[in-house]
Amino acid sequence: MNTSDKVRPGQPAYSGQFRLIETLLNRPAMLTLGIIAAAFLAGTLFLAVSGYNPRHMYTSIIRSILGVDPDRIGNASGNAFNARYIGEWLTVSIPLILTGLSMAFALKTGLWNIGAEGQYTVGVLTATLTAFFFPPVPVLHSFACVLFAVLAGGIWGGLIGWFKARFQISEVVGTIMMNYIALFLLRIFVRLIPGTNTYRTPDFPATALLQAPWLKALTNRSELSYGLFWAILAVLFYFIIQEKTGFGLSLRITGHNQDGARYAGLPVRRHITMSMFIAGTFAGLAGAVVALGSFRYGRLLGAMDNYGFTGITVALVGQGATMATVWAGLLFGALQSAQGSMQQKGIPAEIVQIMIGLVVIFIAFQSGMRLLLEKRKQTLKQRQHSGLEVSDPKSG
Amino acid sequence: MYIKIRFPMLLTLLMLVSLVMFACNKKEADVDVVPDSEEVQVTVRLGTDASGVDDKSFNASAWRGITRFYGDTPENPLKQGSHYDYIISNNTDKYVSNLRLMSEGGYSLVIVTGFTWADALSQVAPDYPQQKFMIVDVAGLPNDAKNIMEVIYAEEQGAFLAGVAAALQAKEVGAEPKFGFIGGIPGAVITHFQVGYMQGILTISPDAEILDYYANDWADPAKAKIQAEAWFDSGVYAIFSAAGSTGNGAIQVAKESRQRGRDVWAIGVDSDQYGEGLYEEGKSAILTSMIKRVDAATELALMNVRDETFQAEVVRLDLANSGVGLPENNPNLSDAILAEVKDYEQKVINGEIVVDNTVAAFISAGHLGEGLTILARDD
Numbered sequence: 001m002n003t004s005d006k007v008r009p010g011q012p013a014y015s016g017q018f019r020l021i022e023t024l025l026n027r028p029a030m031l032t033l034g035i036i037a038a039a040f041l042a043g044t045l046f047l048a049v050s051g052y053n054p055r056h057m058y059t060s061i062i063r064s065i066l067g068v069d070p071d072r073i074g075n076a077s078g079n080a081f082n083a084r085y086i087g088e089w090l091t092v093s094i095p096l097i098l099t100g101l102s103m104a105f106a107l108k109t110g111l112w113n114i115g116a117e118g119q120y121t122v123g124v125l126t127a128t129l130t131a132f133f134f135p136p137v138p139v140l141h142s143f144a145c146v147l148f149a150v151l152a153g154g155i156w157g158g159l160i161g162w163f164k165a166r167f168q169i170s171e172v173v174g175t176i177m178m179n180y181i182a183l184f185l186l187r188i189f190v191r192l193i194p195g196t197n198t199y200r201t202p203d204f205p206a207t208a209l210l211q212a213p214w215l216k217a218l219t220n221r222s223e224l225s226y227g228l229f230w231a232i233l234a235v236l237f238y239f240i241i242q243e244k245t246g247f248g249l250s251l252r253i254t255g256h257n258q259d260g261a262r263y264a265g266l267p268v269r270r271h272i273t274m275s276m277f278i279a280g281t282f283a284g285l286a287g288a289v290v291a292l293g294s295f296r297y298g299r300l301l302g303a304m305d306n307y308g309f310t311g312i313t314v315a316l317v318g319q320g321a322t323m324a325t326v327w328a329g330l331l332f333g334a335l336q337s338a339q340g341s342m343q344q345k346g347i348p349a350e351i352v353q354i355m356i357g358l359v360v361i362f363i364a365f366q367s368g369m370r371l372l373l374e375k376r377k378q379t380l381k382q383r384q385h386s387g388l389e390v391s392d393p394k395s396g
Numbered sequence: 397m398y399i400k401i402r403f404p405m406l407l408t409l410l411m412l413v414s415l416v417m418f419a420c421n422k423k424e425a426d427v428d429v430v431p432d433s434e435e436v437q438v439t440v441r442l443g444t445d446a447s448g449v450d451d452k453s454f455n456a457s458a459w460r461g462i463t464r465f466y467g468d469t470p471e472n473p474l475k476q477g478s479h480y481d482y483i484i485s486n487n488t489d490k491y492v493s494n495l496r497l498m499s500e501g502g503y504s505l506v507i508v509t510g511f512t513w514a515d516a517l518s519q520v521a522p523d524y525p526q527q528k529f530m531i532v533d534v535a536g537l538p539n540d541a542k543n544i545m546e547v548i549y550a551e552e553q554g555a556f557l558a559g560v561a562a563a564l565q566a567k568e569v570g571a572e573p574k575f576g577f578i579g580g581i582p583g584a585v586i587t588h589f590q591v592g593y594m595q596g597i598l599t600i601s602p603d604a605e606i607l608d609y610y611a612n613d614w615a616d617p618a619k620a621k622i623q624a625e626a627w628f629d630s631g632v633y634a635i636f637s638a639a640g641s642t643g644n645g646a647i648q649v650a651k652e653s654r655q656r657g658r659d660v661w662a663i664g665v666d667s668d669q670y671g672e673g674l675y676e677e678g679k680s681a682i683l684t685s686m687i688k689r690v691d692a693a694t695e696l697a698l699m700n701v702r703d704e705t706f707q708a709e710v711v712r713l714d715l716a717n718s719g720v721g722l723p724e725n726n727p728n729l730s731d732a733i734l735a736e737v738k739d740y741e742q743k744v745i746n747g748e749i750v751v752d753n754t755v756a757a758f759i760s761a762g763h764l765g766e767g768l769t770i771l772a773r774d775d
Contacts, residue, residue, distance in 0.1 A: 082500070088493045198581050198614070199512055221523060223492060294489040297515065305487060340490065340497045343483045344441075 018376050021369045031366065032317055032324075036331070039358040043351050052347055060341035064089045065334050071345075085337070087215070087222025091294065093333025094231045095120070098286035099311025100329045101238050102157075102279045104320045106171075108242060109275035110255030115160060115175025116283040117308025118182035119153040121301070123287020125186040126152035128201065128298035131208035131291075132193050141207035146230060146288045153284015154277045156182065161276025165269035171276065183304055190300045201298035210293040225293030234285055239322040241278070251275050283308060310336075313356055316363045332356060438702045439503040442482040442694075443494055445512065449482050454509045454690050457667065458532065461691030462507070465698040491516035499524040505701050507694055509533065517544065528706055530697040532690050533585075535710045542708040545700070547693040549713050551585060552592030552753040553744055554686040554720030555636070558663050559596020560740050561684050561722065562634040563604060564733045569659060573597070573604035576627045578646055580614040580639035582770075588753040589638035589665070589686070590770055595751055595758065599740070607632065608768050611642045620645030628653050628660045634683055636663040647673050650681035661728070668723040684726045692719050716745045 014022050024031045047054040059070045064085045072080040099116040106113035113119075127149040134144050160174040195202040210225040218224075242248040254261040254271040262268050286307055291298065314332055318325030335356065339349040442449070442458055449459040449470070459470055459482065466475045473480075485494045495516050498506045508517060509532040518537045521529050525541040535546045559575075566573050575597050579586045590608060597604050607627060611619040624635055624646040635650065637643025643665060650662035655675050662673060664685030673682030692713055700706045713719020721741070726734060743749045752758045755770055 084493075084496065091493075197583075200515070221496065223489070290489060294492075296519075299488060305489075336486075337493075339486070340483055340494045343481070344497060344501060346477045346481070349484055349486070 013380075014373070014376060018373060021373055025366070025369060025373065028319060029324075032319065032363075035359060035362040035366075036317070038362055039355045042358050043355040046354060047347065047351060056345035056347045057338075057342055057351060060338040060345060060347065061334055063341050064338040069341075082220055083218065084220040084222045085341075087219025087224040089330075089334055089337045090228060091223045091225070092337040093330045094227050094293075095286040095290050095307040096310055096314050096333050096336075097326050097329030098231060098234055098282045098289070099308045100314030100318055100325045101234065101322075102153075102282035102286075102308075103312050103315035104318055104325050105238065105242070105282065106157075106275055106279040107315060108248075108255050108320050109251045109271060110258070111161070111164065111272065111275060111279075112172045113157060113175055113276065113279045114172050114312065115157060115178050115308070116279075116286075116311045117304050117306070118175065118179035119156045119280040119283035120287040120290075120308045121179070121182035121186055121304065122156045123149040123153040123284035124291040124299070124301070124305075125182070125189060125287075126284070127208075127288040127291040128186075128190060128193070128204075131204045131298065132201070134208070136205040136207040138207050141205065142210055142226075142292065145208050145292055146210075146285065149288035149291075150281045150284045153287060154281040157280020157283070158273055158277030161273040164276070165272040179304065179308070183301060186301055190298055193298065196298070196300060199300050199302070201300070203297050204292065204295075208292055209296065210289065211296075223294050225289070227289030227293040230285060230289060234282055235322060235326055238282070238325075242320075242322065283311070286311075310356065313360050317359060438479070438505070438698060440480045440505040440507060440694075440698060440701075441498045441501065441503050442480070443491070443498060443506065443508040443513065444482050444484050445488075445510075446484060446486045448484050453666065454532070455482075457690035458507060458509050458694045461689075461694035462698065464691065465695045488512065492519055495520040496523075499527045504528065505530060505697060505706075507531075507697065509690060528701060528708075530694070532693050539708060545697055545707055546710045547697070547713060547719075548710060549688050549720050550715070550751075550753070551588035551638075551686075551688065551720060552595075552751045553715045554688065554722070555589045555592030555638075556596040556599075556744065556749075556751045557715075557722050557737055557741055558636055558684060558686040559593040559598075560600055561596075561726075561729055561733060561737050562636070562661070562663060563597045563600035564736055565661070565683060565729065566604075566633045567600065568730065568733060571633045571659065572631055573601040574630075574632045575604060575606050576624070576632045576635040576646075577606065577608040578620050578623060578635060578637040578639050578643060579608065579610040580642055581612055582610050584754075586610075586638050587755060587770065589636075591753055591755065591758045592751050593636050593686075595761075596740075599749070606768065608770055610769060611639055613642055614640030616642050617645030617648065621649055624649035624662075628658065632660070634661040634663060636665070636686070638665045638686075644672065647681060651675040654679070654681045668725075670723065670725075670727070680728065683728050684722050687721055687723055689713070689719050689721075692717070715741055 043057065044054040047057060063069045067083050067085040068081050099120060102116040102119065103113050127145045130145040130148045134141055156178060160171050160178060163169040163174055164171045190196060190201060193201045210227050212224070212226045215224045215228065216222065250261070250266050251271055253264070254266060254268050258268050290305065290307070310332060314328045315325060317328035335352045339352055342351070343349050440462060442462060444455045447455060449455045456470070462480050463470050463473050466479050468474050483494050483498060485491050491513060495506070495508070499520060505528045507530045511534050513531060514534045514537060517529060517531055521544050522541045525543055528543055528545070530545040530547065531537070532547045533549070535548045537544055537546060562575060563573060577590050577593055579590060594606050597606060609623045613619060620637060620639060620642045627635060628649060635646045637646045647662040647669065650660055651673060653660045661683035662681055664670065664672070664682045666688050668685045668687060670680050670682045670685065673680035675681055696711070715721055722737065740749065744751060752761060
C-alpha cells in the first residue's frame with residue numbers, strides 16, 4: 001500500500017501497466033519521440049525482413065538533411081556534400097509545416113480540420129488565377145498571389161467553420177467534402193485560362209513567381225524559394241496568436257469546453273468560424289508556395305497533391321505546439337525528400353508511407369491508452385465507494 | 397499542454413538508430429557491378445510518375461525494353477539496382493529534383509516517358525550537358541546542350557494497318573463497311589491515329605462510311621460505352637479507340653455484343669489489348685491492336701549509347717523500325733487477311749504508300765467524307 005502516499009487528492013493510484021501508461025501519458029514529449037522511434041524501428045524491421053538493407057534508408061535520410069552522403073565519405077570518386085539535398089528537404093517540408101499548422105490551429109479550438117488538402121488546393125487555384133489575371137507589377141504581383149491564396153484558403157476553411165458554428169454540421173465531413181469540391185473547381189477554372197492543355201497552363205508571368213535565384217544558387221540549384229520566408233512568417237504568426245495573445249487563449253478555452261466558454265461570455269460561434277478561417281489561411285499559403293515556388297506554370301491537377309493529408313500527421317505529432325509542429329514537418333519532409341535517394345540505393349519508396357502510417361496508428365494508441373486509464377479510474381472509484389479497497393490491490 | 401520536442405533530440409535519436417544499423421550491416425559490401433567481359437558498361441535510370449513500372453502502359457513498356465536490353469525480363473530483373481533501375485516520383489513537384497538526382501548519379505542514360513515530364517526535363521537538361529537523356533512521345537524541347545534524344549511515333553502508319561485489317565475483315569464476312577473512331581482529347585497525336593485509320597479503311601473500301609467521336613476525356617469509359625452502343629446498333633462493324641482508358645468502354649460493349657452473337661469488333665491501342673477483350677474462353681472481341689512500342693524506343697536509345705551513336709535529336713519510330721505496328725499474333729484475323737496486311741505494311745515501308753497524318757493532307761488527297769467532327773479542326 002505504499003503507493004497511496006504519492007496519490008494526489010482525488011486521483012486513484014494505478015499499478016502495474018496502468019502506472020506505466022500514466023507515466024507515458026504525463027510525458028507527451030517522450031511519448032511522441034518513442035512513437036517516432038517505434039515507427040522507425042518497425043520500418044527498419046520491415047526492410048530487413050523483406051531482404052533490403054535498412055542502412056540505406058538511414059543514409060538517405062541523413063543525406064537529405066545534412067546534404068552529406070555517408071556512403072561517399074572518403075570516396076575519391078565523388079563529392080560527399082551536395083547542398084541541393086538540404087534545399088530540397090526544406091522545399092518539401094515547407095508545405096508540410098504549413099498544412100500541419102493549419103490542422104493544429106483548428107485542433108486547438110477542438111476542431112478537426114481534415115480539409116487542409118482542399119484549402120491548399122484552393123490556394124493553388126487562387127495563386128494560379130492571380131498569377132495570370134493580376135497586372136504583372138514586380139514584387140506586388142507575387143505578394144498579391146500569396147495574399148489572395150491565403151484569403152481563399154481562409155474562406156474555404158471559414159465556410160465550414162461557419163457551418164459548424166451556425167448549423168452544427170460536422171466539420172470533419174464538411175472539410176472532407178470541400179476537398180473534392182476544391183479539386184474539381186480547380187479543374188474547371190484552370191481550364192478557362194487561355195492556352196491551357198490537358199495538364200498545364202502556359203508559363204506564369206515571371207513577376208508572379210516566388211523563385212529566388214540566390215537561394216537556388218546557395219543550395220546548388222534546388223527548388224528552394226521565397227516560400228521559405230513566407231513559411232517563417234506563418235510560424236511566427238501561429239506562435240504569437242496561439243501562445244502570446246488573449247485571442248489565442250480564448251480560442252483554446254473554446255476548444256477545451258464550449259459550454260464553459262459560452263458561460264464565460266466568449267463568442268463561441270465566432271471563435272469556431274475564426275479558428276477555421278485562420279487554419280485555412282495556413283493551408284492556402286502552402287498552396288501558393290508550391291504553385292509559385294516549385295512550378296513555372298499552373299497545373300491542371302488530376303489528383304490531390306496530398307500535402308494536406310500528410311499535414312494531419314504532422315499536426316498529430318506536433319500536438320499543437322509551434323516548434324514541435326515545425327520539427328515534425330521537417331522530419332516528414334526529410335522522409336519524403338529522401339525517397340528519391342532511397343530508390344537510388346534500392347530501398348522501395350513506399351517504406352516512407354508505411355512509416356508515416358505507423359506514426360498515425362501509434363498516436364491513435366495514445367487515445368486508446370487514455371480510455372483504458374479512464375476505465376481503470378472508474379473501476380477503482382467504484383471499489384472505493386463500495387468500501388472494498390482504497391487503493392489498487394495489486395500494488396502491494 | 398505544451399510539449400517541447402527539440403529537433404536535436406530527434407536528430408540524435410535518428411543518428412543513434414542509424415549507428416546501430418551501421419554496426420549491424422558492416423559485413424555487407426557495396427553492390428559490385430561486374431561488367432560483361434566485352435560489353436561497354438551502360439547504366440540507365442527510368443523516371444516514372446506515381447504509377448511506377450506496373451502501369452500496364454507507357455512505363456511498363458519502357459521498362460520492358462530496358463530489361464530486354466540487359467537480357468532480363470520485367471518478371472526477373474536480375475541486373476536491377478546495378479545496371480538499370482527506376483525512380484518513382486509521387487508528385488509532379490518531385491520531377492525536377494528526381495531528374496537532378498538521376499543526373500548526378502553518373503548513369504549513362506536517363507529516360508522519362510510522356511509529355512508530363514517535358515517541362516522538368518527542359519529545365520534540368522541544360523544543367524547537365526554531359527548527361528544523356530531520352531524522352532518518349534515528346535518532340536521540340538529546347539536542346540541547346542545537345543543531350544536529349546526525343547522519340548516520337550508514326551502513329552498513322554500503325555493505325556493505317558489497323559484500318560486495312562478492319563476493312564478486309566468486313567469485306568471477308570460481307571459486312572456493311574461502316575467503321576467508328578473514338579478519340580480522347582483532340583490533339584495532333586490523336587489526329588495521326590484517326591487519319592491513318594481512315595486512310596487504311598478507304599484504301600480497301602473506298603465507299604466505306606466512317607464515324608468519329610471525341611470524348612474529351614482520357615479516363616471516362618462510360619462516354620465511349622454509350623457511343624459504341626449507339627454505333628453498333630446502327631450497323632458499325634468495328635470501332636478503333638485512341639482514347640486512353642476511355643476506349644475500354646468501347647471494348648466492353650464489343651465484348652457484350654459478341655457474347656450476344658453479334659459480329660462486331662473493337663480495335664486495341666498502344667499495347668496488344670487482346671487479353672482485355674476476352675469474353676469467353678479463348679475468344680476476344682479485339683480484332684487487332686495498333687501497337688506503339690515504347691520498349692523499342694528505350695532499347696534503341698540504350699543500343700545507341702552502347703554503340704556510341706547516341707542521337708541528341710528527334711527520332712521517329714515507324715513501321716520500318718518496328719516502332720509501331722500490329723501484334724505478332726492476331727488470332728482473330730485469317731491468314732489471307734494477314735498476308736494482305738503484310739503486303740500493305742511492305743508498301744508503306746518502301747514508300748509506295750504515303751500515309752497522311754494531318755487533316756489538311758487527308759482532305760487534299762480527296763478522301764474525306766462528310767459529317768466527321770475532325771473536319772471542324774485544323775491540326
